Amino acid sequence: MKFYSLNKKAPEVSFKDAVINGIAPDRGLYFPESITPLPDTFFSTIESLSNQEIAFLAIHQFVKETIPDEKLREILANVLDFDFPIIEIEDKISTLELFHGPTMAFKDVGARFMANCLGYFSERKKGEVTVLVATSGDTGGAVANGFLGVEGVRVVILYPSGKVSEIQEKQLTTLGQNIAAIEVEGTFDDCQRMVKTAFLDEEITTNRKLTSANSINVARWLPQLFYFLFAYKQAKSKGKEIVFSIPSGNFGNVCAGMVAQKLGMPVRRFIAATNVNDTVPQFMVTGEYEPKPSIATISNAMDVGDPSNFVRIQNLYDNDFSKLSEIFSSYAFDDALTKMTMSKIYKETGYMTDPHGAVGYLGLKKHQKIDSESYGIFLETAHPVKFLDIVEETLHMKPEIPKQIQAVMNKEKVSIKIKSYKELKAYLLSK
Numbered sequence: 001m002k003f004y005s006l007n008k009k010a011p012e013v014s015f016k017d018a019v020i021n022g023i024a025p026d027r028g029l030y031f032p033e034s035i036t037p038l039p040d041t042f043f044s045t046i047e048s049l050s051n052q053e054i055a056f057l058a059i060h061q062f063v064k065e066t067i068p069d070e071k072l073r074e075i076l077a078n079v080l081d082f083d084f085p086i087i088e089i090e091d092k093i094s095t096l097e098l099f100h101g102p103t104m105a106f107k108d109v110g111a112r113f114m115a116n117c118l119g120y121f122s123e124r125k126k127g128e129v130t131v132l133v134a135t136s137g138d139t140g141g142a143v144a145n146g147f148l149g150v151e152g153v154r155v156v157i158l159y160p161s162g163k164v165s166e167i168q169e170k171q172l173t174t175l176g177q178n179i180a181a182i183e184v185e186g187t188f189d190d191c192q193r194m195v196k197t198a199f200l201d202e203e204i205t206t207n208r209k210l211t212s213a214n215s216i217n218v219a220r221w222l223p224q225l226f227y228f229l230f231a232y233k234q235a236k237s238k239g240k241e242i243v244f245s246i247p248s249g250n251f252g253n254v255c256a257g258m259v260a261q262k263l264g265m266p267v268r269r270f271i272a273a274t275n276v277n278d279t280v281p282q283f284m285v286t287g288e289y290e291p292k293p294s295i296a297t298i299s300n301a302m303d304v305g306d307p308s309n310f311v312r313i314q315n316l317y318d319n320d321f322s323k324l325s326e327i328f329s330s331y332a333f334d335d336a337l338t339k340m341t342m343s344k345i346y347k348e349t350g351y352m353t354d355p356h357g358a359v360g361y362l363g364l365k366k367h368q369k370i371d372s373e374s375y376g377i378f379l380e381t382a383h384p385v386k387f388l389d390i391v392e393e394t395l396h397m398k399p400e401i402p403k404q405i406q407a408v409m410n411k412e413k414v415s416i417k418i419k420s421y422k423e424l425k426a427y428l429l430s431k
């Protein structure tokens with residue numbers, strides 16, 4: 001399997017080189033040259049397969065030339081050692097909980113998968129790789145945890161100062177060792193821009209081997225397709241095609257769901273639910289893609305004004321607006337409605353959602369107004385306690401703090417504050 005650049009001005013590469021490069025030399029995102037549907041028997045017998053087997057069969061075609069089967073199974077066993085349950089909270093509405101991993105956010109799977117792949121590839125290659133990553137909240141902690149102690153890999157995480165939750169900040173600033181946190185005076189877009197500028201900076205790229213651990217990297221992005229298959233396995237007995245509602249920021253997760261569909265998984269519709277950072281919902285109304293500066297919200301991991309993966313989504317549907325519209329909708333919701341929804345769900349069902357999950361729920365409800373018989377699953381992308389202040393203030397209760405979170409709460413934050421790209425460059429070249 002080769003991966004090509006969506007800008008089509010760079011050579012095709014193997015999975016291994018796509019992972020090591022992160023982004024193609026023409027600044028395009030890598031994309032698999034083909035997606036071959038899995039045999040019908042995979043879907044007809046999926047209930048009898050373990051999650052690790054499902055993941056192996058789903059990702060094998062993309063990686064098989066560069067990761068031997070035995071190694072791939074070992075990696076998946078390391079990555080998938082927690083649950084992905086579906087909880088029914090109302091008639092025709094369930095949630096897929098993706099927060100049972102070490103940092104309690106859906107990024108754990110992709111971050112650990114990429115860290116394992118890079119660890120394996122760098123055993124065979126001399127020299128240190130610098131993993132640069134921009135985070136608006138959850139990616140940072142998952143990458144820090146996934147890459148901690150991986151030999152030959154140094155991780156530099158950029159995050160917008162004051163715009164991630166306290167727990168998210170602790171998760172990405174307290175681990176030390178090969179993980180450094182850079183606190184940027186600015187927004188997530190500024191962080192993402194600085195990362196992309198570093199990839200274009202010859203002085204840096206000739207002196208440092210850089211890659212990215214955001215979902216622009218295929219090893220971070222592709223494993224997210226497992227979630228949709230795990231959901232399908234659990235919900236198949238309902239005998240209904242599923243509507244998935246995905247809280248969306250950089251749009252990597254919904255895009256991975258679309259890959260699961262291309263592999264043959266039946267899906268009724270994908271809903272990408274956003275906060276007021278509504279570049280894609282607006283695109284679905286006007287057909288014009290107009291990135292905007294991001295706005296800070298209570299669902300901060302989705303504070304993205306120019307989602308990296310939307311170009312992959314368009315490519316999956318041949319850059320054809322009407323083909324995309326047949327399967328995809330996108331809706332935006334503000335913080336006031338998000339809080340009201342968290343409160344309503346809690347009062348009516350006893351289920352505690354985080355602000356991102358509540359936005360996903362709202363997306364599903366809006367869709368069900370025009371498709372009332374459909375069965376829907378919204379993704380709970382992070383554990384509510386990661387947004388402790390918001391949860392306590394909105395639900396008027398004190399949630400129990402899971403041990404993964406307790407472990408970082410009292411650790412000391414260590415970060416390097418910067419204001420400009422020049423400072424980032426100096427830092428990267430100094431180490």
Ligand SMILES: N[C@@H](CCOP(=O)(O)O)C(=O)O
Nearest residue numbers: 135136137138139214215250
């Ligand atoms: N939602 C993100 C923003 C970066 O997204 P990614 O999936 O491309 O890493 C975050 O939590 O940092």
